[in-house]
Amino acid sequence: MTSATLLVELLTEELPPKALPKLGQAFSNGIVAGLRARGLVAADGEFRWFATPRRLAVTVAHVLPAAVAKDVTEKIMPVSVALGADGQPTAALTKKLEAKGIPLSAVAGFERRMDGKAEALFYTSTVAGALLAEVLGGIVQDALKALPIPKVMRWGDGDATFVRPAHKLTMLHGADVVPGSVLDIQSGRTTKGHRFMSRGDIDIVSADAYEPTLLAEGKVIPDFAERRANIEKQLVTEAGLLNASLGQYADLLDEVTALVEHPTVYVGEFEAEFLSVPQECLILTMRANQKYFPLFAADGKLLNSFLIVSNMQLEDPSNIIAGNQRVVRPRLSDARFFFEQDIKAGLTTRVVKLDGVVYHNKLGSLGDRVQRMSIVARKIAGLLGADENLANRAALLSKADLLTDMVGEFPELQGTMGRYYALAEGALPVVAEAIEQHYRPRFAGDALPDSNIGRSLALADKLDALVGFFGIGQVPTGDRDPFGLRRAALGTLRILMETPLPLDIAALIHESAASFAPGKLTADVSGPLYEFLLERLRNQLRDAGHAQDAVDAVLALKPTRMDLVVPKLEAVVAFQQLPEAAALAAANKRIVNILKKAEGEVGEPDLALLVEDAEKALFHAIVDVAPLARSHFQNEAYTDALKVLAGLREAVDRFFDEVMVMAEEPLVRQNRLALLGQLAGLMNQVADISRLSA
Template sequence: MSHLSPLLIELGTEELPVKALPGLAQAFFDGVVDGLRKRGVELELGDARPLSTPRRLAVLLPGVGLEQPEQHSEVLGPYLNIALDAEGQPTKALQGFAAKAGIDWTALEKTTDNKGERFVHRAVTPGARTAALLPEILREAIAGMPIPKPMRWGDHSWGFARPVHWLVLLHGGDVVEAELFGLKADRMSRGHRFLHDKTVWLTQPQDYVESLRAAFVLVDPAERRQRIVAEVEAAAATAGGSARITEDNLEQVVNLVEWPSAVLCSFERAFLAVPQEALIETMEINQKFFPVLDDGGKLTEKFIGIANIESNDVAEVAKGYERVIRPRFADAKFFFDEDLKQGLQAMGEGLKTVTYQAKLGSVADKVARVVSLAEVIAPQVGADPLLAKLAAQLAKNDLQSRMVNEFPELQGIAGRHYAVAGGESPEVALAIDEAYQPRFGGDDIALSPLGKVLAIAERVDTLAGGFAAGLKPTGNKDPFALRRNALG
């Protein structure tokens, strides 16, 4: 059994694409592990997992053999009736086989299978040292990474997701000789871009996580995630509320920072007049901020940004975050106010000029069909046909609003707000929003009877119209999302 030593590989890069980072880190980790396994190198993985920050991809394995086991090979040669002539002398076939194996034919062994006895060449070669195998394993792992558009830098022929600036390769306490992207492997990592802009000397792989922590870098994404959640929740608590932390937003922030630090910020209360969904959308999607909600789940004027630095002047950082959010909020408020002046009823006029589908007419034509369907479906689920008709007539009007033009995800939600502002009944307003449910896998279906009527009428029309117009889904194309509508 070969001796096991920890192995560290770190590729230092310029800031990697946020959404691609977890996939790149996992592929790099899997590629290295597979490469070692394929070559029979002994491995002890423990709870090893991919390590990464925006500026690095790392693989840290607790135990890796120093060399492959002995390599046993067996090459089958010709059968005896072909290998030997009548005098028992070797034929050309056998001489050729022995020459290829590099030994005298008399030293070959024999084996028997169901067709008879044949010559065989068995050999045992000592295993290669892992250090000699690693450069090739690394190249294979990198070649197998999902990089749709590799970047080139300098006048080099190679490419990667982002330019690579350093390479650490340690097996036990020794640097493994390797060259990649024109870089020679060594034991020098690098710290945080601002807080510790110098090299970090690594004596052995097991020092990696702590040495980089001392240089203001948390290399384990799981640890950064925990710190972000703890800091965001603490900041929200000081503001007297609770933070809205979605998985998608959290995942992206984890992959944007090396040393997360929460900054509590606020905006003018006047903006809270705007539908909170629009403000939340802007904070999360555009700025990767965490909104702060009150006990009733309503948006407050506080939000939390995550800085990639512990600033000596947090107030200045907060001012910067507040400054980037204000123009977008001002736009949202302007759109909302203008839409209110126009009113939901009046918006419907514009639907006549919007084509739904060439064979199925305008969006206004679709609305008319959905209205008829809603009137028929309503009595069957115990809903008021007149209210169903009214809700269906208004349900698509917000597509002509400035708010939905700017925030497409708010279709239905904006309509609900405008319906309430226009004095429509709460049931009608809610149904306009619920007609879109379920919006995504795992979302609730419409809960109110009127919402169910609209959701069903809308999808029945989409499906019937889609098939009537010959738009039926194929194996990989479903432009009108008929499958999703059927599931909904």
């Protein structure tokens, strides 16, 4: 059988741009998986996915027209059930063979072999391989059903449903059309190119000719990655000609790539007078509303030029450029109007209006929220040696910009506009910066607040959300997290760990809970919320590359100083490199198991009750190293502390070799348990060392 390249393309109306790359990859992965499952292509066979605004496609190399036939062996039943004493087939075997369509005469060729403890009959048959022409339509249909699409639509008079109406289906194996129907569309070899620049319907001669034909006759670059690279190259070139930079543009580049099939970049301009508006407003207007790429000077300031990614390539693009400039101007005018009106009204005047805005029906108004944040922010600022009055001022102003026209139009600018409006009213820069920074980190990798006032307010904000929603039973479950509590938890952990801040998370939870009016919180908060944070921390540390056993050992002690977690992890890793580590970890595991069986408190060891030389030696070894080890612990020199404790190995090994812990004499037994308890308490101040034992 001769293999050939397979092409599958579904032509549709414009697909959702932000989801396009994911749809293209999922579509191709589903089809390839279906082919592999049926033996029509090798498990490591090459394939390419394509996605444009109006098409999803895949080409798969070396696809067989029919899978190779294979022998399939199945167990029929135990010999004792299948054959009578005379060796003849029983009624049970006859009935089963009839159901399977296996002739009774085949019994003589059945294989007999042991299956567990009983001998059984096995039947081997040759199963014909799948035919591409018979299964491809079903494979494509299954791939479409598995796409990550939240909502589908129906079009025309048919019953087919998809995220957008579908118009054409191309399925080619080499140069041959593979028959089949998907979404009520019969397959063929005809597709369409660019809406305006194509020469019309396009016949694809063969699967291998798909990409070059679309480019030459349809004016379409079907490969998403290639189209993205093409746009990026043009953007960088045009920006360079203007001595400008593009800033952060990756997300917008992905979206624009999903909006065009034949990209061409042009330069547009707007009036320089609009630059009096905060540049964040103009940038968001251009990027979010118009999908333009703003340009920046070397110092990061916005220029009054921007780049347009058009879906048309014209010798004279003046109409395209003029049209885009005409469209952006009203948007920029709106931004300027909102800004000027907000400045006139001021920020402080809006604070009292927060009392009339519901935050949550069980948690009160936004005014209630900023009052709670103020209490907690002042407390944290005091702990950090910052000005509590400035923290209070920043907290009271922190949500006022939510009532401004600009943030009403562009919610993404909350905090950012608060900073501008606070500065316009004469607020100290540190207060204005805290208003902006208290939302940080907004996403993974985002910058953290860079002042103690900003950190205090950011922690107060996130803790208020966490404590509040946990306190009314609104805990994230599965994939559902409508209030963004996982993000708030990760943000809290990052601020405490990466800054780092010497704050106790359990105490912070308590302070935040105490800021709520009596009766507001109806569910237990401290325990569940701490465990929620601890689980987020566990995942965060593993994702950062820390060894699982070290993470488990450190978190087993339920740390509340998040800033000390990573230093403790580093100390554990250093301890694991010591030659004494494995033996001490195993000994600790043994100690933990022994102490679990002890009843009540083990108390302190009594020197007078020590009988054996080995237990006396261990006692004195502990007494010798304990002061230095505790000094290292107090100074947070955890690696040094564990290295000191590693010196106990010889005494610990000798103790377990020569001493019977569970002695018959009760006082001796209790004293030995106390000695082990003292050893465990000393060794496990950084981490639960027993967790490091294999």
